[in-house]
Amino acid sequence: MSKTVTEVQIGDIGSQAASHMDSERMSLNVGPSHPTTHGVLRLMMELDGDLITRCEPVLGYLHRGDEKIAENMTYNQFVPYTDRLDYLAPLANNVAYAITVEKLAGVTLPERCEAIRVLICEMARISSHLLGMGVFGMDAGAWTPFMYTFTEREKLYTLFEELTGARFTTSFTRIGGVARDIPDGWLTKVEKFVDELPKAIDEVEKLLTRNRIFLDRTEGIGTISAEDAIAYGITGPNLRASGVDLDLRKDKPYSGYEKYEFDVPIGTKGDCYDRYLIRIEEVRQSILIIKQVIATMPGGLWYADDAKKIFAPPKDKIMSSMEELIQNFMIVTEGPQVPPGQIYFEAENPKGALGFYLVSKGGGVPYRLKIRAPSFCNLSILEKLVPGHMLSDITVILGSLDFVMGECDR
Amino acid sequence: MIDEDFVTSLLHGREYLKVFSQTDCLTLDCEPKHLIEFSTLLRDEKTFDLLVDLTAVDHGNDADIRFTVVLHLYSLIHKAYLRVQVNCPDNDSPVLPSISSVFPAANWHERETFDMFGIHFSEHPNLKRILMWDDYPYYPLRKEFPLAGIEVPLPADDVSEVTGADVDPAPMMGGPFVSSGTGRLSQSEPRAKDESWTETSEKPL
Numbered sequence: 001m002s003k004t005v006t007e008v009q010i011g012d013i014g015s016q017a018a019s020h021m022d023s024e025r026m027s028l029n030v031g032p033s034h035p036t037t038h039g040v041l042r043l044m045m046e047l048d049g050d051l052i053t054r055c056e057p058v059l060g061y062l063h064r065g066d067e068k069i070a071e072n073m074t075y076n077q078f079v080p081y082t083d084r085l086d087y088l089a090p091l092a093n094n095v096a097y098a099i100t101v102e103k104l105a106g107v108t109l110p111e112r113c114e115a116i117r118v119l120i121c122e123m124a125r126i127s128s129h130l131l132g133m134g135v136f137g138m139d140a141g142a143w144t145p146f147m148y149t150f151t152e153r154e155k156l157y158t159l160f161e162e163l164t165g166a167r168f169t170t171s172f173t174r175i176g177g178v179a180r181d182i183p184d185g186w187l188t189k190v191e192k193f194v195d196e197l198p199k200a201i202d203e204v205e206k207l208l209t210r211n212r213i214f215l216d217r218t219e220g221i222g223t224i225s226a227e228d229a230i231a232y233g234i235t236g237p238n239l240r241a242s243g244v245d246l247d248l249r250k251d252k253p254y255s256g257y258e259k260y261e262f263d264v265p266i267g268t269k270g271d272c273y274d275r276y277l278i279r280i281e282e283v284r285q286s287i288l289i290i291k292q293v294i295a296t297m298p299g300g301l302w303y304a305d306d307a308k309k310i311f312a313p314p315k316d317k318i319m320s321s322m323e324e325l326i327q328n329f330m331i332v333t334e335g336p337q338v339p340p341g342q343i344y345f346e347a348e349n350p351k352g353a354l355g356f357y358l359v360s361k362g363g364g365v366p367y368r369l370k371i372r373a374p375s376f377c378n379l380s381i382l383e384k385l386v387p388g389h390m391l392s393d394i395t396v397i398l399g400s401l402d403f404v405m406g407e408c409d410r
Numbered sequence: 411m412i413d414e415d416f417v418t419s420l421l422h423g424r425e426y427l428k429v430f431s432q433t434d435c436l437t438l439d440c441e442p443k444h445l446i447e448f449s450t451l452l453r454d455e456k457t458f459d460l461l462v463d464l465t466a467v468d469h470g471n472d473a474d475i476r477f478t479v480v481l482h483l484y485s486l487i488h489k490a491y492l493r494v495q496v497n498c499p500d501n502d503s504p505v506l507p508s509i510s511s512v513f514p515a516a517n518w519h520e521r522e523t524f525d526m527f528g529i530h531f532s533e534h535p536n537l538k539r540i541l542m543w544d545d546y547p548y549y550p551l552r553k554e555f556p557l558a559g560i561e562v563p564l565p566a567d568d569v570s571e572v573t574g575a576d577v578d579p580a581p582m583m584g585g586p587f588v589s590s591g592t593g594r595l596s597q598s599e600p601r602a603k604d605e606s607w608t609e610t611s612e613k614p615l
Contacts, residue, residue, distance in 0.1 A: 059540055059541060060542060060543070063541040065550060065559075067551060068551055068555070069557070103434065230459055231513065231515065233513070233515030245486075251486075252489060341433060343434045344435065344491060357465060359467055368467045370465040372482075376518065377462075377515060380515060380517060409541060410541075
């Protein structure tokens with residue numbers, strides 16, 4: 001932590017100190033590279049003793065210009081860039097992006113493809129929340145839960161690797177389907193994982209949920225009222241912790257979410273502790289969804305067969321059929337053909353509602369792609385939320401908001 | 411429900427609104443000077459109180475109307491999105507009224523739109539760049555801005571004076587470990603940049 005003390009007066013604790021107490025403000029600069037800020041967020045704060053009186057977040061340290069890049073490449077080429085938005089749940093980003101383009105192109109997907117997407121979205125949610133909870137515990141001073149959640153997350157990453165070939169940057173979706181079918185025996189492994197996961201979650205709960213120190217540090221800290229949460233455009237678990245019932249999987253179902261039964265946990269107070277409880281419960285609900293998906297996994301194709309100008313045909317057909325060879329060539333060189341128009345689609349990602357606003361003028365390249373990053377919106381409340389708290393609460397508040405700068409700065 | 415009745419009652423007596431399309435969600439064109447009034451109405455009376463997104467589209471240098479600012483609102487009651495499009499009247503110095511007094515969420519979105527497109531929002535409490543640094547001279551998401559970017563002077567003049575460089579080189583340009591790529595294997599294997607010595611050739615003093 002780099003400290004900039006405007007005026008230090010050591011050894012001047014006599015009568016003068018009292019008069020300084022009222023007027024003296026210290027400016028403190030947290031970040032951009034600091035463990036508390038979970039990435040490259042910088043907070044410029046003004047302190048009155050231990051009390052924060054002003055907080056100004058400074059962003060942009062991880063700005064890559066993803067939206068500009070998107071305007072210069074075909075739809076499928078942008079899929080790897082979506083991995084790097086919320087890099088703790090790349091599969092969910094892939095799916096959200098693919099659905100946006102498919103909606104504009106008017107592609108309907110086979111049931112198997114939709115089921116696979118729901119499955120990987122929920123696995124991404126579990127992986128993101130496991131990290132979120134673990135790191136939150138660590139921010140509050142509890143190291144052990146982090147070890148439990150990271151062990152489980154490691155198992156998930158092994159499953160991701162088996163499915164997509166990559167642990168972290170999965171790039172699994174294509175416009176009009178997914179990259180490949182699920183491997184043999186993979187579903188059994190996923191089932192085994194979700195059967196064992198509740199045990200680890202219970203361990204984390206034993207360590208945190210009724211822990212006196214944890215409660216003291218999180219209860220009543222960083223309280224966001226429902227009105228404020230809506231006014232600042234907060235979405236996802238952070239919004240639901242404030243008592244607002246908005247889950248796009250229920251309210252605007254996509255990719256066949258309406259077929260599965262699950263509950264949406266809602267908080268009451270909107271403090272850091274509520275946000276932690278919501279994430280715990282969401283993991284349990286995700287496990288339920290995954291079990292349902294596995295039990296009802298439909299057969300058939302994992303890509304839209306009739307979308308000739310959208311989805312590249314399977315490799316074995318390219319090598320044996322003239323038409324498919326041409327089709328593949330056109331899709332690779334010119335991109336999936338999307339009609340002119342505009343669309344806005346939001347998916348319920350682990351961090352909140354990830355939205356894509358896509359303007360197409362026809363052809364294989366987007367004219368404009370705006371990424372509505374949930375972390376960006378969730379952080380905008382800091383300016384209002386943080387003042388009035390103690391400096392030591394900063395770590396807990398930031399940890400409970402569970403943001404990712406890769407997505408915030410784009 | 412967003413149906414015909416809803417649209418008719420919304421348009422009734424408001425000449426400044428026009429229905430643009432209804433393909434994915436109801437899309438309305440709004441005149442700039444009525445934007446604050448209309449967004450207040452949407453928030454207070456039509457339950458569209460969650461501003462999820464605010465951004466702009468650049469239609470290119472030759473277009474009659476170059477910049478369109480696009481708002482996306484969500485209603486928890488209707489469970490539906492609403493898109494409001496506002497065309498910026500002036501292509502060279504686009505200015506729109508800021509709606510951050512109505513939706514605090516618009517504060518950062520408007521800063522980003524200003525940062526990327528150079529659209530000014532009048533009455534904005536803190537209109538400065540958010541993703542790029544304060545002195546950055548260009549608007550990167552405008553269509554004429556090249557993908558490769560444009561070199562700009564360093565934000566810190568004192569560093570520039572010493573190095574004579576326009577752009578700050580990365581601290582470990584070429585990576586922390588570099589390889590010469592030629593010679594014997596022991597000499598060409600990647601090593602830290604400032605360590606030009608190997609097992610066989612001594613470290614220079």
